[in-house]
Amino acid sequence: MHKSEKVWLTISFGMIMLFMIATGYQAFALGMAPPGGMETIDPQRVDQIAPFDNPGITKIGEKEYEVVMTLQLFSFTPMNVEVPAGSTVHFRLTSKDVVHGFQIVNTNVNGMIMPGYITDITQTFHEPGEYLVLCNEYCGVGHQFMATTITVK
Numbered sequence: 001m002h003k004s005e006k007v008w009l010t011i012s013f014g015m016i017m018l019f020m021i022a023t024g025y026q027a028f029a030l031g032m033a034p035p036g037g038m039e040t041i042d043p044q045r046v047d048q049i050a051p052f053d054n055p056g057i058t059k060i061g062e063k064e065y066e067v068v069m070t071l072q073l074f075s076f077t078p079m080n081v082e083v084p085a086g087s088t089v090h091f092r093l094t095s096k097d098v099v100h101g102f103q104i105v106n107t108n109v110n111g112m113i114m115p116g117y118i119t120d121i122t123q124t125f126h127e128p129g130e131y132l133v134l135c136n137e138y139c140g141v142g143h144q145f146m147a148t149t150i151t152v153k
């Protein structure tokens with residue numbers, strides 16, 4: 001084997017090891033796994049199971065809110081969430097039918113909301129404004145209309 005061939009093989013193998021270690025470290029040590037604890041829920045009975053039997057916004061602390069939200073063809077419940085600037089919002093999300101997306105435009109929030117699973121996402125809204133929330137998983141004929149806003153005042 002040519003010497004430079006060995007060098008490049010060593011470099012590429014080293015890079016693969018490095019990426020695997022970095023990914024493993026992020027996933028396990030830093031807890032950067034997909035959001036939510038993979039909690040399950042019966043998607044047929046979401047309306048009857050707490051807290052999703054009463055979706056809405058609850059103040060749980062100083063500038064801290066919990067938003068329980070269901071996603072369904074082709075809407076978010078509740079619509080038009082409103083919080084003061086600087087609030088930390090803990091979203092608890094599930095789908096009542098098919099896979100939907102929960103993307104808050106101009107933030108890092110971008111979740112896949114699957115029927116049968118509860119997803120927890122926390123976001124702090126520092127800047128006042130209207131935050132557009134989009135479904136970014138194709139979910140049917142009304143997909144492009146599935147949107148809402150979060151108002152930060």
Ligand code: CUA
Pocket residue numbers: 072073074099100101135136137138139140143144146
């Ligand atoms: Cu819901 Cu696309």
